[in-house]
Amino acid sequence: MDLPLLIGALIVAALLFLALINIIKVAIKTAFTIAIVVFVLQVLTGIGPEELATQVGKIIGAAMGWVIDFFGGDGSEEAIEGEAMLWLFNYLGYLH
Structure with a gap:
């Protein structure tokens, strides 16, 4: 296997992994924010x-x-x- 190809593949894989981690973090933050908004609306207004x-x-x-x-x-x-x-x-x- 060519060394440049291996290095390029590792860099791309690392970037994809980091992007996936960021997407998961944003999804979790969004889910918690939505849950908090729904909870506050329900407690304060009964909606x-x-x-x-x-x-x-x-x-x-x-x-x-x-x-x-x-x-x-x-x-x-x-x-x-x-x-x-x-x-x-x-x-x-x-x-x-």
Whole structure:
């Protein structure tokens, strides 16, 4: 095996590993932050996770509606993906 190839592969592997570790750290921090926000909302205002999820779904649905309108809803790939997301959120009960 060539030494430059081995060194290059080790560097790439190390960079990928560090990137993966950073992604995992960010995901854990985000999960804890969301948990704290949900807990504080529930304790201070009585708003439960279901109500919060419903509101988030409405916001995402409105954003997807804007995307469909922006791309014209003309059967393009972007519009079809947006319509599929709207259908999914509607099916899951997040949109009313």
